[in-house]
Amino acid sequence: MQLLSVNLGRPQPVSYTDQPDGVTGIDKKPADGPVRVTAPGPKGVGASGLAGDTVCDMRHHGGYDQAVYAFAREDLDDWERELGRSLPNGCFGENLTTDGLDVSGALIGERWRIGSVVVLEVTSGRIPCRTFQGHLDERGWVKRFTRKGATGAYLRVIEPGEIRAGDPVEIVHRPEHGVTAAMQFRAVTTERELLPRLLAAGEALHAETLAAARKYAARYGG
Secondary structure (H helix, E strand, O other), X not given: OEEEEEEEEOOEEOOOOOOOOOEEOOOEEEOOOOEEEXXXXXXXXXXXXEOOOOOOOOOOOOOHXXXXXXXXXXXXXXXXXXXXXXXXXXXOOOOEEEEOOOOOOOEOOOEEEEOOOEXXXXXXXXXXXXXXXHHHOOOOHHHHHHHHOOOOEEEEEEEOEEEOOOOEEEEEEOOOOOXXXXXXXHHXXXXXXXXXXXXXXXXXXXXXXXXXXXXXXXXXXX
């Protein structure tokens, strides 16, 4: 398991975002050298966990629980076959493009050591948005991405440091609850009856998902 690339976004003006200034950093490109990774701060204040990476919409992106976004090269390859087009590393807005790692199947609270120092922890899957659809320019993209459910994973920073393309990725902690990033994604999108099951992951969950799961369980049981 390894990093194929570490991808950074620069602000670009586009026609498809609802940001007031009309810019987005979703189109990320592989970095040439090492990239510093740190916890960025709370949502709405902190942006990306990667130095040099731009988060333009801090209403929905960035912060402790969404400091880093990872997506598997294997899933990009699958989309290439389905869409009939090239999808370079970083084009899904992912900071980390991985090889040999089941990113969507990663457990909430699972920890990865990247290189010799950095440790990241899985918090949730990625919810597709209007900007993502506009960036890929694929009709019905949000529905297609949601239906497939290969969501990738957001991660928080446990141990900061530097990472670069080619670094090994090691799973150093794997919880026993069975709640994956893909399950979390389904629970907050198409299968809300799964929300109470997410509570088994506890505080490792993205804070907003944890609050939603508790509210659902209190109202409907489970």
